[in-house]
Amino acid sequence: xxxxxxxxxxxxxxxxxxxxxxxxLAWTLSAIVLIVYLGFILLVAFGGDFLSTPLVAGGVTTIGxxxxxxxxxxxxxxxxxYVWKANTTFDDLTRELLEETR
Numbered sequence: 001x002x003x004x005x006x007x008x009x010x011x012x013x014x015x016x017x018x019x020x021x022x023x024x025l026a027w028t029l030s031a032i033v034l035i036v037y038l039g040f041i042l043l044v045a046f047g048g049d050f051l052s053t054p055l056v057a058g059g060v061t062t063i064g065x066x067x068x069x070x071x072x073x074x075x076x077x078x079x080x081x082y083v084w085k086a087n088t089t090f091d092d093l094t095r096e097l098l099e100e101t102r
Contacts, residue, residue, distance in 0.1 A: 008101045018093045025085060029078045040071045 009015050043051060044064070051064030 005101050009097055012097060012101070014093060015097055018090060018097070022086070022090055025082060029082055033075055033078055036071055036074050040067060043067070 051062060051067065053063050055061050055063060055066065
């Protein structure tokens with residue numbers, strides 16, 4: 001890609017919008033994962049009795065196992081949200097920018 005084309009892309013207001021949107025989404029989703037994970041770790045550190053409570057009397061599956069799986073599932077869902085957004089909105093805007101600066 002030529003320097004002139006790169007400069008035209010950098011000056012385009014939609015490129016700035018793309019960078020800001022992508023960055024905002026990535027930081028937001030990262031913060032959510034961090035808060036959920038940190039909350040789980042703090043619960044492990046200070047709420048061991050609660051986490052070791054069986055879901056059903058006499059059962060072996062505890063609240064901690066369910067919450068741990070929940071943390072993993074939240075990370076997967078948030079990753080899927082980012083991938084979906086990247087494959088639709090971000091890719092479309094990138095494609096438009098590249099086509100218009102040819």
